[in-house]
Amino acid sequence: MNPEFLEKLRAIVGPSHVLISEEERLQYGRDWTRTPGISGAVALPKSTQEVSAVLKLCSDFKIPVIPSGGRTGLAGAITATDRDLALNLSRLNRIDPVDTLGRTVRVQAGVTTQALHEHCEKEGLTWPIDLAAKGTSEIGGNLSTNAGGVRVIRYGMARRWVSAIQAVLVSGEVIELNQGLEKNNTGYDLLQLLIGSEGTLAVITEATLKLCPPPIHSRVFLFSIRDYESLNYVYEKVRSAPFTLTSFEFFSDKCLKQVESKLGRKCKLEKRGALLALIDVEVGPYSQEKDKMDQWLSDLLDSGRIEDGLAADSSSDQTEAWGLREGITESLQVSGLVRKYDLCVPVKLCADFLKEAEALYSKIQIQSELFVFGHYGDGSPHLNFLNSKGLSPEEFHSEINRFEKALYPLLKTFHGSVSAEHGVGVLKKNWVVYSRTPAELSLYQAIKRAFDPNGLLNPGKIIDFSISS
Numbered sequence: 444m445n446p447e448f449l450e451k452l453r454a455i456v457g458p459s460h461v462l463i464s465e466e467e468r469l470q471y472g473r474d475w476t477r478t479p480g481i482s483g484a485v486a487l488p489k490s491t492q493e494v495s496a497v498l499k500l501c502s503d504f505k506i507p508v509i510p511s512g513g514r515t516g517l518a519g520a521i522t523a524t525d526r527d528l529a530l531n532l533s534r535l536n537r538i539d540p541v542d543t544l545g546r547t548v549r550v551q552a553g554v555t556t557q558a559l560h561e562h563c564e565k566e567g568l569t570w571p572i573d574l575a576a577k578g579t580s581e582i583g584g585n586l587s588t589n590a591g592g593v594r595v596i597r598y599g600m601a602r603r604w605v606s607a608i609q610a611v612l613v614s615g616e617v618i619e620l621n622q623g624l625e626k627n628n629t630g631y632d633l634l635q636l637l638i639g640s641e642g643t644l645a646v647i648t649e650a651t652l653k654l655c656p657p658p659i660h661s662r663v664f665l666f667s668i669r670d671y672e673s674l675n676y677v678y679e680k681v682r683s684a685p686f687t688l689t690s691f692e693f694f695s696d697k698c699l700k701q702v703e704s705k706l707g708r709k710c711k712l713e714k715r716g717a718l719l720a721l722i723d724v725e726v727g728p729y730s731q732e733k734d735k736m737d738q739w740l741s742d743l744l745d746s747g748r749i750e751d752g753l754a755a756d757s758s759s760d761q762t763e764a765w766g767l768r769e770g771i772t773e774s775l776q777v778s779g780l781v782r783k784y785d786l787c788v789p790v791k792l793c794a795d796f797l798k799e800a801e802a803l804y805s806k807i808q809i810q811s812e813l814f815v816f817g818h819y820g821d822g823s824p825h826l827n828f829l830n831s832k833g834l835s836p837e838e839f840h841s842e843i844n845r846f847e848k849a850l851y852p853l854l855k856t857f858h859g860s861v862s863a864e865h866g867v868g869v870l871k872k873n874w875v876v877y878s879r880t881p882a883e884l885s886l887y888q889a890i891k892r893a894f895d896p897n898g899l900l901n902p903g904k905i906i907d908f909s910i911s912s
């Protein structure tokens with residue numbers, strides 16, 4: 444990288460916060476998917492003012508900037524080249540006291556999702572976005588990807604839980620969006636535009652997040668289930684049940700075996716079907732509500748659709764049950780190269796889609812193992828392919844590409860989306876046309892030009908923007 448640029452960068456963030464070793468440039472040049480990338484240098488600013496000065500410097504030197512947080516992304520959205528500066532926000536980690544009256548909290552972008560949860564818990568409140576990566580993912584990343592997670596049925600996605608954003612434009616100008624107001628119908632909502640924009644429009648430095656009380660009592664059910672018909676049957680029963688549903692997750696028995704063998708976790712169910720459903724519900728404090736739930740459970744068990752099941756009431760049993768579902772991504776990660784698909788279809792068609800996708804996998808016969816799991820209640824399954832046959836990376840990707848060419852047209856017939864919650868990054872950008880119309884994509888181009896006329900912010904992500912200069 445240009446030595447003059449690096450010298451000025453060191454003057455802004457301090458010499459020890461500019462990293463240039465190959466190992467560090469690799470570490471900050473790729474996300475959890477290990478999509479190959481290496482940045483030219485890494486900057487670790489500590490304040491909004493430093494972010495602003497770095498962006499102005501990058502604009503002056505025409506250096507592309509890749510903003511990042513916890514680097515747990517699953518779309519290759521921080522993949523860098525050696526011409527780029529990786530701008531990591533993790534040192535911006537201040538959390539203000541909770542505003543208990545307004546039920547909000549102001550945080551900097553580098554606060555981890557879990558640190559935020561722990562901070563708010565002391566006030567009896569929570570930010571209800573919950574995902575298995577919460578120990579490492581950061582608020583800036585959660586907002587820039589519009590993270591979903593395991594409680595979307597109940598609380599929606601990250602964009603519902605934000606009332607202000609501070610961001611820095613590529614010119615270095617700092618903008619404050621919405622000022623924490625609950626209502627603000629004064630034209631276009633730029634705050635919402637930044638959410639899910641994957642670092643391509645501006646760098647988020649702070650946010651005011653909305654909070655809510657966590658459920659007082661919850662119950663978790665883990666059911667072993669024979670097939671997709673029965674899974675759908677259970678989902679219908681849960682939807683019409685006399686309690687509030689927080690999560691309806693599913694995973695194949697193959698995923699469970701992977702978690703058991705790679706992470707050493709144990710499932711207490713004795714009789715195993717092809718699928719598992721993990722259901723988290725809120726229960727009121729009154730005994731008649733518990734009685735109604737017990738009756739519902741007994742009817743469900745009598746239906747013949749459940750192979751085996753358990754109800755977890757204590758927090759340790761619930762954590763153990765959730766550990767089986769939340770360990771899947773990690774159990775695959777430690778097993779080798781993985782290709783991930785995070786899809787969304789209308790929830791009523793989810794079972795049909797999964798059956799057809801699995802039939803396609805059997806028909807095409809690619810050399811890799813398929814692991815199916817995800818957020819069934821959101822119509823959002825994850826299809827993961829593991830390179831368990833020891834192919835070279837090139838052979839493995841070419842095998843998966845054969846499947847991908849058939850998968851996305853199938854998804855289109857279900858009116859689905861190529862990304863439910865992980866975003867587009869570089870991994871899905873060739874397929875955005877399956878989810879967005881030409882009219883939408885030409886508006887994307889105009890929006891990008893308005894925010895980032897020289898195309899310096901996270902280039903090559905979401906789509907290939909045509910920049911006029």
Ligand SMILES: Cc1cc2nc3c(=O)[nH]c(=O)nc-3n(C[C@H](O)[C@H](O)[C@H](O)COP(=O)(O)OP(=O)(O)OC[C@H]3O[C@@H](n4cnc5c(N)ncnc54)[C@H](O)[C@@H]3O)c2cc1C
Pocket residue numbers: 474475509510511512513514515516517520521532552573574575576579580581582583584585586587588589590591592593640641642643645646647648772773864865901
């Ligand atoms: C085990 C595991 C489980 C997961 N489960 C879920 C899940 O259930 N639901 C879900 O939605 N995701 C899930 N993810 C994906 C990932 O955790 C989320 O996408 C998360 O929101 C990314 O946050 P991050 O801080 O790691 O962002 P990064 O990976 O660092 O960055 C992601 C994107 O955000 C941009 N970005 C980051 N910070 C900023 C900023 N301050 N300003 C502007 N742009 C920025 C980056 O440029 C990039 O485009 C999971 C990942 C793992 C590893």
